[in-house]
Amino acid sequence: DAGITQSPRHKVTETGTPVTLRCHQTENHRYMYWYRQDPGHGLRLIHYSYGVKDTDKGEVSDGYSVSRSKTEDFLLTLESATSSQTSVYFCAIMGLAGADTQYFGPGTRLTVL
Amino acid sequence: DAKTTQPPSMDCAEGRAANLPCNHSTISGNEYVYWYRQIHSQGPQYIIHGLKNNETNEMASLIITEDRKSSTLILPHATLRDTAVYYCIPNSRGSNYQLIWGAGTKLIIKP
Numbered sequence: 001d002a003g004i005t006q007s008p009r010h011k012v013t014e015t016g017t018p019v020t021l022r023c024h025q026t027e028n029h030r031y032m033y034w035y036r037q038d039p040g041h042g043l044r045l046i047h048y049s050y051g052v053k054d055t056d057k058g059e060v061s062d063g064y065s066v067s068r069s070k071t072e073d074f075l076l077t078l079e080s081a082t083s084s085q086t087s088v089y090f091c092a093i094m095g096l097a098g099a100d101t102q103y104f105g106p107g108t109r110l111t112v113l
Numbered sequence: 114d115a116k117t118t119q120p121p122s123m124d125c126a127e128g129r130a131a132n133l134p135c136n137h138s139t140i141s142g143n144e145y146v147y148w149y150r151q152i153h154s155q156g157p158q159y160i161i162h163g164l165k166n167n168e169t170n171e172m173a174s175l176i177i178t179e180d181r182k183s184s185t186l187i188l189p190h191a192t193l194r195d196t197a198v199y200y201c202i203p204n205s206r207g208s209n210y211q212l213i214w215g216a217g218t219k220l221i222i223k224p
Contacts, residue, residue, distance in 0.1 A: 031210060042200060042214030043157065058211065090156050100210050101147070104156030 003027045004105040006091050012111045019078040021108050023091030025071075031094035032074040033102065034058075034066060036087040043090060049074055081112045117201050122219040131188040133218050135201030138182040144205045146177060147212070148186045150197040157200070160186065191222045 003026035013019050023032060030051055035043040035058075045058030047066040055066050063085060067075045078085055091105040118136040125131040137146065147162040161168055161175045163184070168175045174187040188195050200217040204210070 033211075035214075040216070042216055043212075044214070045211055048211065092156070094210055100204075101159040101162065102149075102157075102210070102212065103159065107154070107156055 004091060004093055004103060006089075006105040006108050008108060009106065010109045012113065013081055014113050015082055016080050019081050019110065019112075021076045021089055021091075021110070023074045023076070023105060025074075025093050027093060028071055029093040030071075032068065033092040033094075034064075034074065034076045035090045035092065036060065036085075037090060037107075038087050046076065046089075081110075083112050086110060086112045117203065117215050119199075119201055119215065119218045121216065122221070124221050124223055125188075125191050127193060127222050127224050128190055131191040131195065131220060131222070133186040133188075133199050133201075133220060134183065135186070136183045137201065137203050140181055140203045141205065144203040146175070146181075146184050147202045147204055148173070148175065149200045149202065150195075151200070151217070152194075152197040160199075191220075193222050193224065196220060196222045 005024045007022045033048040034046040036046055037043050044060045046060055046064050047055055047058055049055045049068045052068055065077045089108045092102040094102055116139055145162050145164050148160040149157045150160055151157040161170055161173050163175045163177050165177055177184045198217040198219050200214055202212050204212055
């Protein structure tokens with residue numbers, strides 16, 4: 001168990017409302033990632049972080065922002081949710097020093113009505 | 114990043130070896146091959162990775178062809194719990210370790 005939790009696990013919200021998803025790790029890993037997964041597709045990278053206050057965009061970053069003020073927390077914010085952001089969101093951390101495998105949280109199912 | 118081709122689905126009988134192929138003919142010399150799987154509704158799980166030598170761990174074996182253009186993941190004694198989508202992902206360990214995910218292979222283990 002890589003010690004990754006995500007909250008909330010499920011959320012239903014309305015178009016135009018702000019939403020923040022939280023990823024928390026207990027392993028003190030430097031790299032953290034946010035992905036989204038839509039039905040029948042693989043994961044797509046939204047944003048990632050390589051340290052406190054160090055973040056960068058992935059392939060589908062439009063409409064999303066992130067923050068990392070502490071090593072253990074990586075927040076994903078949808079400033080104004082749209083129906084196209086209905087998806088399952090996964091957080092991941094990269095493994096122990098010297099290893100570059102990613103370990104994933106349980107996911108957050110977000111529905112935007 | 115190299116592109117991959119995996120069969121969309123495969124069946125395997127419980128207790129038999131499951132062999133999952135992956136074609137990565139455009140892989141570059143510094144790209145490793147990573148395998149992950151995703152059981153329904155769960156987060157993906159790392160299985161194994163390799164560069165050019167065959168690798169084995171407690172979950173699976175990875176066979177990489179000499180020209181590195183393809184690889185095969187082997188689950189030696191498949192169980193019903195191995196039913197999942199399996200992803201083959203070449204990665205150069207650069208670019209802050211970003212992984213590019215395809216559609217993977219849906220493996221169904223049948224009793």
